[in-house]
Amino acid sequence: MALLVGIGIAVGFGLGISAAVMTSKFLTTLLYGLQAKDPVTYVVAAIILADIGTLAGWIPARRASRIDPAVVLRQ
16 A cells, blocks of 8 residues: 555646646646745645545555455355
8 A cells, every 4th residue: 555655646647747837837826835946835735645544545555454354255
């Protein structure tokens, strides 16, 4: 799961930066208090996405690990 999250962030990060650079003039009118080429914003966004992806995989896995395998096999 972590591998998929890492790949998604790497690809999204690369596409997002290239799209932001190409549309920087348009983005400056929409962003208040941020610049279109602000690297800190990109890093924080990647960290938030990684956390969300980790939680999205961890919560169902934790739930599934609490189930007795014998009960699941009987059903």
